[in-house]
Amino acid sequence: MLTGKNVRLRAMEPEDLTNLVRWMNDPDVIENLLIDSPLSSVDEKNWFDTMMKRPSEEHVYMIEVFEDGQWISAGSTGLIRLDWKNRSTEIGISIGEKKYWNRGFGREAMQLMLRHAFNDLNLNRVSLTVFSTNERAIKAYHAVGFVEEGRLREDIFKNGRYIDTIIMSVLRSEWQDARV
Secondary structure, rough: OOOOOOEEEEEEEEHHHHHHHHHHHOHHHHHHHHHHHHHHHHHHHHHHHHHHHHOOOOEEEEEEEEOOOEEEEEEEEEEEEEEEEOOEEEEEEEOOHOOOOHOOOHHHHHHHHHHHHHOOOOEEEEEEEEEEEEEEHHHHHHHHHEEEEEEEEEEEEEEOOOEEEEEEEEEOOOOOOOOO
16 A cells, blocks of 8 residues: 555555446546546446456556545556566556545645655656646646656547647656655
8 A cells, every 4th residue: 555645545446446437437537538438337347357467567546535534535546558678657547536636636646656656666767648638637747747758739539629648757867756
């Protein structure tokens, strides 16, 4: 378990699928995700089963927030496509519980994930992609050390418009472990 001041990351369990399905069917939550159609519980279970079969390639976690004396599921995060030869990975994150938006929990979870990637897994590079319209996420990524590497112009068609995809990364040599 990875624990910060207000956030902890724990292994994902089958009972988390109910929240994941609810979040992945909320139009506000998926506005900035590559999801265009409703997800069923069967779809999410198939995804979960696939992740659990590839522990060396995918590390997925539930993001929990400490509130009113208990840990409450707020979202999910993961290191995907781990490349052990090149010491790199992609990262993804989503805060599904909207009441936890704009409160710094995603930023703290990202900082915990970077600490895990660099200090525990000995990776050298962590990358991500983000829609250019997701200003809140871009600001948070910059705050934890990500820099823009490039832009795929009008890469995604979503909600009737084309959106640029921004490619960002952080290298071990650039990253500052701001203890959370």
